[in-house]
Amino acid sequence: MADGLTPSQTIGPFYWGSLVSGYRADLAPAGVAGERIELALTLYDADGAVVPDGLIEIWQANSHGRYNHPEDRRNLPLDTGFEGFGRASADTSGTARFATVRPGRVPWPEGGLQAPHINISIFARGVLNRLATRLYFEGDPALATDPVLKLVDPARRSTLLATCDAAGVWCLPIHLGGDRETVFFDC
Numbered sequence: 506m507a508d509g510l511t512p513s514q515t516i517g518p519f520y521w522g523s524l525v526s527g528y529r530a531d532l533a534p535a536g537v538a539g540e541r542i543e544l545a546l547t548l549y550d551a552d553g554a555v556v557p558d559g560l561i562e563i564w565q566a567n568s569h570g571r572y573n574h575p576e577d578r579r580n581l582p583l584d585t586g587f588e589g590f591g592r593a594s595a596d597t598s599g600t601a602r603f604a605t606v607r608p609g610r611v612p613w614p615e616g617g618l619q620a621p622h623i624n625i626s627i628f629a630r631g632v633l634n635r636l637a638t639r640l641y642f643e644g645d646p647a648l649a650t651d652p653v654l655k656l657v658d659p660a661r662r663s664t665l666l667a668t669c670d671a672a673g674v675w676c677l678p679i680h681l682g683g684d685r686e687t688v689f690f691d692c
Contacts, residue, residue: 539568
């Protein structure tokens with residue numbers, strides 16, 4: 506194999522060629538319905554130092570609130586070219602960037618609707634299994650009724666809220682541990 510293995514990590518080693526071919530940081534090509542947004546997800550370790558060698562995957566519904574998945578059979582539009590899945594590695598500043606659309610609301614199995622959100626999986630050094638979390642959009646009125654957020658200690662909910670910067674990019678710092686640790690979910 507010409508590329509060889511990447512450096513060994515707790516969740517690796519990875520076969521570089523297979524990961525690179527799977528990268529998809531632009532989830533919403535031209536013609537996909539909805540509000541185009543950019544995401545900047547930055548990884549930090551327990552001491553607050555950036556993690557420049559992490560891998561982040563995202564999974565989301567389209568702007569209509571439908572997942573591109575065989576089990577989502579609701580009568581809502583699917584967008585050609587929008588799979589709802591993305592993968593990107595963190596750069597030297599610890600940031601992985603994605604271009605996508607703002608997701609629509611999806612149902613909660615016990616009834617009601619969830620606030621627009623993006624599911625996030627994190628793979629990084631020192632992590633034995635992937636970490637799962639969510640990104641919500643600060644200021645969204647649906648946050649008050651989201652059934653998942655209601656399960657999170659109010660003092661920690663802010664770790665799931667992306668803020669929009671001056672350039673219009675939705676930013677979410679993800680702390681893998683320490684005093685500012687992001688809320689992670691069992692999957």
